[in-house]
Amino acid sequence: MRVQLFPLALGLLCAVSSPLLAQASFSDQTIPAGVAMTHMEDPALMANPMIAGGAAGDFNRDGWPDLYVIGGGGTPDRLFLNNGDGTFRDEAAAWGLSELHHGSGCSAADFNNDGWLDIYVTSFGPAGQPRQTGQHRLYRNNGNGSFSNVAAAAGVHETTQGMPDGYGSAWGDYDLDGDLDLFVTGWEFTNGGNRLFQNNGDETFTDVTSAAGVFSLSMKGFAPTFADMDGDLYPELIAIADAGTSRYYINNGDGTFTRLQPNPSGFGSLNGMGVAIGDLNDDGLLDFYGTSVYWGPGSGNMVWFNQGDHVYLQDSQNAGVDDGGWGWAPVFLDCNRDGMLDIAETNGWATPPFDVYPSKLFVNQGDGTFSESSQSAGLHHDYQGRGMLNFDYDLDGDQDLVIFANQDDLKLFRNDCPASNGNTLRVTLDTSAHSGLAADGIGTRLKAVFASGQQQIRYMDSRTSYLSQSELAVEFGVGLASQVDELWVQWADGSLTVLGPVAANQSLRVASGLPLQAPQTVSMGTTATVELHGANPGEWVMFLHSFVGPGPGRCKAALGGLCYDMLDPVFFLGSASADPSGVASLPVTIPPNSPEMKVTVQGIVPRGLNGSDSVKSNARVVGIVP
Structure with missing residues (x-):
């Protein structure tokens, strides 16, 4: 089944504002x-x-x-x-x-x-x-x-x-x-x-x-x-x-x-x-x-x-x-x-x-x-x-x-x-925290969104050509814009990391969060389990959710400045302690009279003094269906 996690309107994706027919030079x-x-x-x-x-x-x-x-x-x-x-x-x-x-x-x-x-x-x-x-x-x-x-x-x-x-x-x-x-x-x-x-x-x-x-x-x-x-x-x-x-x-x-x-x-x-x-x-x-x-x-x-x-x-x-x-x-x-x-x-x-x-x-x-x-x-x-x-x-x-x-x-x-031709943003990917993702983010889809509504899509394939391979990095030409307002990273397992605003003219390394497993859809009146993998045994994990959707979310000082990958308002879903294998599981029951909707979920592991070493999972979108 086709999963369109990056819904795109034709006509919105186009070149950012830049000098007309900017000249290339080598x-x-x-x-x-x-x-x-x-x-x-x-x-x-x-x-x-x-x-x-x-x-x-x-x-x-x-x-x-x-x-x-x-x-x-x-x-x-x-x-x-x-x-x-x-x-x-x-x-x-x-x-x-x-x-x-x-x-x-x-x-x-x-x-x-x-x-x-x-x-x-x-x-x-x-x-x-x-x-x-x-x-x-x-x-x-x-x-x-x-x-x-x-x-x-x-x-x-x-x-x-x-x-x-x-x-x-x-x-x-x-x-x-x-x-x-x-x-x-x-x-x-x-x-x-x-x-x-x-x-x-x-x-x-x-x-x-x-x-x-x-x-x-x-x-x-x-x-x-x-x-x-x-x-x-x-x-x-x-x-x-x-x-x-x-x-x-x-x-x-x-x-x-x-x-x-x-x-x-x-x-x-x-x-x-x-x-x-x-x-x-x-x-x-x-x-x-x-x-x-x-x-x-x-x-x-x-x-x-x-x-x-x-x-x-x-x-x-x-x-x-x-x-x-x-x-x-x-x-x-x-x-x-x-x-x-x-x-x-x-x-x-x-x-x-x-x-x-x-x-x-x-x-x-x-x-x-x-x-x-x-x-x-x-x-x-x-x-x-x-x-x-x-x-x-x-x-x-x-x-x-x-x-x-x-x-x-x-x-x-x-x-x-x-x-004078404009600005750029270079992105490399780090999947070392997520054993379910291929190295260097191969298979990842990235989307740069600008305040004007313009968007660019890049895909991290293996960069092969004929008998050769380019660098495992993507670059966005952002024209006269000084920043990318939202940078969406859809990892190969469908989970999301969303950053923004991101200043132009830098080399940014985006790290995947810990693995979060959740069903793609859940039927009303049933119970589903959300699991975070990669915690330390016995660690306390809290699960959050948003009805608004994924996006560059609020950064929490109490979590060392860690930023959510979903939009406010963000609500507490529940918590669990990690088992000896580092998995924290939270059963979630969907009321039988729940409306049909999409819910974004994310796991957070508070760590360090005043939360300074806290880590998160990627965000996932779960559909509530009849």
């Missing part, structure tokens, strides 16, 4: 930043013209995003750690990542929920040896300045027993159990190399490809992603693939998927390479984008605008984004701080005209169309681009780009968007 900072390197494939092997990629993330947890780059086999991989001053240093050897191997793509996620970002790399094996199966790497971050390859022990080193294969990968919590599952694509036809691995929660995985209903011999997979496209919290699996073989799988919510039939328009002709997810037209629904080869009108990239209930309008030609050359990696970003998502895309192939085809920057015009602005914005790149990612490496509030080229130079483009 500059090449590759050499000054210290990340100059050239992708080189192993000369002992047949060259693979389709590979080059990397991943961004804070691998050493110092607050600054770092950069992992696949070398290609002819040069080692790099781990560029951010110095916090606009420069990087390569620490790959010290961290155990310098082995020469024929790597193709990568992704980064905290697969074991220990708070440290790990790296998954698809690989064809050690340099100087024939291509082999079973050579993918899962680099577990040990939290001490080192990685260990645990792929074989985890069961994710091999995706086929046929021809060596493996390209893009993506992380997502498809079963909503709080740990991240993995999908890996394979391109070789009839090779069975597209695989779904379910996380067992003990640093091992189980191949559930067939059991989950996503096995395909015909799919020539390149770029997968998980995203909740219908609002029921369970993420769909979208796999962009070559030769018209892309797949869209609807999550059934029971551990299985159903392939969408008929396919979204254009799937059958798409020579799909890369994927991106986001709300491009500001209607509150997630759209998606697939890159392809542009041979002329009717070919090229495709963009699917979400109409609801898994119905899509493919309209790339009218939107002006179909011509991306021989497209590979796309990235959605707000390049000019106007609140609307733009599209950056890299491309290239060995044959003319694609051998010197410029990378693209499609700037959102706010009317359903985009203007190609790469040259005027300074995004000058006509190398053999393959992977691409965005991250805010200098933490100045706008999104920078990295392009990975096949057997060519990496390029770092700093976003030099002038402050």
